[in-house]
Amino acid sequence: MLLWIAFSLMTAAAILAVLWPLRTGAATRAAGTADADLAVYRDQLAEIARDRATGLIGTAEGEAARAEVARRILRATAEIGQEGAVSGGDRRRRLVAAIALVGVPLLAGGLYLWLGSPLYPPQPLAQRLEAQPNPSDIAILIRKVETHLEANPDDGRGYEVVAPIYARIGRFDDAARAWANAIRLLGPSAVRETGLGEALMAQAGGVVTGAAKSAFEAALAADPKDPKARYFLGLAAEQDGRNAQAAAIWSALAADTPADAPWRGLLGDALARVGAEMPAPAAASGPGAADVAAAESLTPAQRQQMIRGMVERLEARLAEQGDDIDGWLRLMRAWSVLGDGAKAKSAAGQARQHFAGDTAALGRIDALARELGLGS
Template sequence: MSFWIAVAVLSAITLFLLAAPLWRKNKEEGERADYELNVFKDQLKELDRDLERGLINQAEAETARVEIQRRLLAADEKRGKTTISGQKIGAGTLIVSTVIGLGLVAGSLALYLKIGMPGYEDVPFASRDLQKERQMASSEGMAAEIAQLKKHLEDEPGDVDGWMLLGRTLRLTGRPAEAVDAYRSAVKASERHPSVLADFAESKIYASEGQVDDETFSALKEAVDNDPSQMKARFYLGFAKMKTQDYAGAIQEWTDLAAMAPKEIGWLAQVNEQIDMAAKAGNLNRDDFKPSAQALVLSKQFELQWEEEKKQRQEQASQTSGPSQADMEAASEMTPEEREEMIRGMVEKLADRLKENPNDIEGWKRLAKVYMVLGEKDKALEARNKVKELSGS
């Protein structure tokens, strides 16, 4: 008897939970979902830039990319299901939702009576293959996300980032041929952008287990011709030339790439290994090959760019790390009014920086604390709300 009472109580709770969202106004969740989509897309682009500059290795990049992709797919699902409306639910809709809810409960109960076993003990935790269960759950979840992304791309075939995301996801889940098709669609949607061509060619090489056909070679050549700074395309173009036994051409491509790359980047050692292999296979001397004039010009440009980015990171770190020792010594000799003015100046700098980089959650936390110390509770509350928004809580 107690079992059926529990069933009735749980059914009532389930109906309430199912109906509750219908009684509340929608608070423009669609806009929030669009914002999250843009954030995750920016994170994917930043991840690719970090990988290209050698700030992270390939394994770290793939791990981070899968997590960002999962969140992006979840945000896209949220956007698709959300409607911006503040109207109350009509009586007809409420009746239909109630009938559906009751039907679900009744159907579940009938199914349980048919195949269920009340009172039957659960499977012991120790005897379960948890790793297999996790793999199955992950595989099923990823398949659903892929299907959802495909549906989104049917409605928006010009979404280049969506096609790229689908291609990466299909490759990670062991579906290389489908990944090639996704990247081919990305090439079309991007109007043959050089970086997309490089990813397309890479996917074809992986799908064919290292073989290079005419389409792959042409895509790589087109990418480098249109944008000589495409390092991924240069690497695979050298690989393609080596496959066709053009060892001198391969060495020249990789020599140019080595000249363009920063000296501390992790994959430079692999490039040098490839040069040695090509030189040995073609009976050539690698010292006879020098960087082209184009590669030397690009090298200088990249060097200036990376130095500027390094300087910006250092400036950002100094802005967020608090006052320096010189600032502390100067503050000790100030009057209370001068100290407060100095503090407010530092706070304004932090606030201005956060306007340019609004996703810096640690910066918002510091800003909230400082505003509380200064007694500006309204501004502190705004900063705390921004922290909650970024943390999703």
Template sequence: MLFWIIAAALVAVIALLFALALWRGREDDDMAPAASYDVQVYRDQLRDLDRDVERGVTSREEAERAKLEISRRMLEADRKAQAGSDLSMAPKAATIALVIGGAVIFGGAFWLYGRIGAEGYEDQPLAMRFQNADKLYDSRPSQEEAEKMAKARQLDQPQSDPKFAELMQRLRDAVAKNPNDPKGLELLARNEAAMGNFDAAWKAQQRLVALKGDQASADDYAQLGELMVVAAGGLITSEAEKTFASALQKDPKNGLSLYYVGLMMAQNARGDRAFRIWDGLLRNSENSDPWVPMIRQNINELAWLAGESDYTPPMPRGVGPSQADIAAAADMTPAERQQMIRGMVEQLNDRLAQEGGSADDWARLISSLRMIGEVDRADAVYGEAKGKFASRPEDLAKIDAAHKAPAGKALQDEGGAPAAPAQAAPMMPGPTAEQMKDAASMSPEDRQQMIQGMVDGLFDRLTTEGGTPAEWARVISSLATLGEVDRAKEAWGEAQQALADDPDALAQVQLAAQRAGVAE
């Protein structure tokens, strides 16, 4: 209420100032009648002078001098009368404008405050917000307290099937008789969760983790933490947090644990930290990972809280053709293969137009369009991408490198190398159609030997004779895929030396090296 009293007082003061300004304007308007009266007096004096001359009271010379002085005063009075007339008209228009403008300003201010204001909410500097977040973090309820609150809010659960309930009771009895059976504990935890008994589920999982000891995996800890979170009604307690920390000690890249740690940061008013964690997780997740939809649904809001006003969520890995798709392409005719590749490019184009994407995605689309010969479309996409990433020099370098990729005349020449799928970045030459058909008919061992031979040959040629940026990128990606990380790092080092004088080409190779995990 105090706020509204202060606001009303301020409005009244400002309105009073406006009224005083208008009142002063009206006082100035009083000059107009006085000046008009003076003009009339001076006219009467001129007529009196003429009469005095006729009666001989005043000489003609004195009358002329008096007329000059009276005329001068009459002109000055007339000027004031005209000025007063102008002033008398101006405040009327000004008054209307001020009344309308004041109503709009004050009405708009109160409307806006009613929409987004918070009455009685004190100012919160950044340091105070961090302090409040720490208090919120420290005051979290325990696992037991959180479960009690969750049960109080929980609706009545539907009755389970009597046969399933009987089987569950048998399972519980069997585990009670043999508490050190890991298989029994695993089944018990899974089925208790299926029945909605999450408290019993996480306790069974906890006994399983304790039974495994040092052999317990990061996934075992992550599943335990998830069951604890569900039992607590979605709240991540300090006990669950310690469980996820144990999982991340065993595997710092455990996706489920990273997701819940990020969620914990968001729950405790640290959306900036949650964004950093989820952004990194999204970049390293497969599209099929269960946490990906939830992250993509909320990460834009977290990005805004973290100060990333123009953030575009990256696409998870695994978006693109599968190995089965690539193998099937070997049996296609050139026309069918062209249609498949064009479809991939169009899918990527549609996704970027509707959902946006990272700089890598835009670079893939640009290089893909150039590779299939659609240079005009590539140029148009390049112009749009430059506008999106103008404030990010590193991302803009990727876009520029893709725009400088060689342009093809068509998707492929008859019998030539097919254009790389839109999922690959940067676009690199691949095996010929004949090589793909031969590889499809080989045994796995022979196919592996053939691929290894091609990669070794390319590696030897590049390290001795050099080659194009696409070839360097191809050999680095291939070696990393084959598990030869040290040789991939060696190839990246050789590429840095060979392409040191060409920053654009080096950026293209660096992108492939980063994707292969051999460059920062």
């Protein structure tokens, strides 16, 4: 109630401040002065006529005086006309000002009563975000996960989901805490330990700290072939000035890396920094030129058996080195092409187990499974 009284007083003061200069009076006073002058001039004309009749002034002097008074009368009459025009303009301005000053508050009040109400309770930011969330807004999605984790602090999967998102948007402290909680609740894995190590590195501006190095070593213990852990342990050796050890680590990683791996260029640059050459890439998992030539001379049944043998070799390699997401996708597609849907679905399940903490890899696996009609 006090708020409404204050608003009313402020509005009244504003209206008064605008209308006061437009009040009547100036034009009325000017018109009254002109009328008094006309009365004086008329008296002067009458006096001149009397003086001429009694012979007090001559004809020439009388005409001259009469002409002068007539000029004054004309000037006063013109001033009265101007004052009347000004007075009419003032009235129009006052009318417009009154309409504006009364209409604007009424319009604003009507809009406020239509679009809002002083009786509505306050809505905190979190409540407004929950009302109509925009799925494309990453901040809202993060807030949802954080709210869930506040209510369920032992949900390791929630920490594992939000940790890489924190890292992607530059919240490295939160990413490190989330990865640490995921490891505490779900146990260590190569993906979780490398995620923690990368977050700790980002906190330190790209330096492989002692804590980050321990995380990468734990990742390597969980998966001796993990390429991220091997690369960053080589980087730790380089930053410590042990270039020979860094070269040995990176050379071994490059020898195990396929020619089409996206990180081969990064490895080449790293090896060049420590004065080592890039070794030959690992053998490709697909058929070579000799295999293709031999397949052309086979019968359809023999060719089918040859293809099945290559797919089985790929399956055996992935059983030992399960961190090759592209290999798993090739295996799923190969079994599907061969008409063995059960094995294709089994390959999808194994791939999901290997990349349980990698949301990007899981998305690729699920997308291909839907494409091949393998279900979830």
